[in-house]
Amino acid sequence: PLEDLFTTLNRHIQASAFDNVVKFTDQILAIAPDDEDALRCKVVALIKNDRVEDALSAIKSSRKQLDDFHFFKARQFPLLFCFAIEKLAAVQKPLNCRMLDGNGKKRAYCLYRQNKLDEALESLKRQERNDETMLLECQILYRLGKMDACIEIYQKLQNSKIDNMEINSVAALVMAGRSS
Amino acid sequence: NPIVLDLAYNMIEFPAIENRM
Ligand SMILES: [K+]
Numbered sequence: 506p507l508e509d510l511f512t513t514l515n516r517h518i519q520a521s522a523f524d525n526v527v528k529f530t531d532q533i534l535a536i537a538p539d540d541e542d543a544l545r546c547k548v549v550a551l552i553k554n555d556r557v558e559d560a561l562s563a564i565k566s567s568r569k570q571l572d573d574f575h576f577f578k579a580r581q582f583p584l585l586f587c588f589a590i591e592k593l594a595a596v597q598k599p600l601n602c603r604m605l606d607g608n609g610k611k612r613a614y615c616l617y618r619q620n621k622l623d624e625a626l627e628s629l630k631r632q633e634r635n636d637e638t639m640l641l642e643c644q645i646l647y648r649l650g651k652m653d654a655c656i657e658i659y660q661k662l663q664n665s666k667i668d669n670m671e672i673n674s675v676a677a678l679v680m681a682g683r684s685s
Numbered sequence: 686n687p688i689v690l691d692l693a694y695n696m697i698e699f700p701a702i703e704n705r706m
Contacts, residue, residue: 515702552697644693673689676689
């Protein structure tokens with residue numbers, strides 16, 4: 506049953522065996538096409554395996570099953586599926602913030618990886634601002650060559666506990682022609 | 686050109702599925 510599949514799935518996640526994670530999420534989704542945990546795991550595993558196109562496809566393909574508005578009302582926890590969330594955002598603002606947390610971020614990240622930088626920034630604008638979204642914003646701004654904006658955000662992130670952040674801050678400073 | 690590390694990658698995590706097992 507599903508419990509056994511999730512147990513195996515968890516083992517593969519712990520082992521960072523991302524191909525197997527995708528395989529087992531597909532098995533779960535064959536039985537339970539609406540299973541959000543399985544869909545989330547699939548998207549994350551695809552990203553971790555650098556299969557950015559496939560991750561975006563998985564996010565897009567989930568739109569239909571999550572289109573049902575009542576579905577969202579019933580469950581107030583972060584959802585992964587940005588297309589549905591965008592639709593929802595237009596209808597029901599108060600539920601927005603927590604839902605945006607999990608998902609549009611992943612879409613933004615996929616777009617960043619595809620070098621669709623303007624779209625990625627656009628997608629991030631709908632996110633609640635936190636260390637994670639600001640970090641991604643920095644990376645996008647860096648690629649866009651918008652060093653001043655990039656540095657400004659890195660400075661806001663200075664007190665966060667993100668590993669290796671100084672490296673990126675310094676890189677942005679160097680690119681902007683400032684010495685650190 | 687200084688290389689910017691993809692730190693955002695590390696921020697993407699699997700959901701907790703212990704309660705599904
Ligand atoms: K980068």
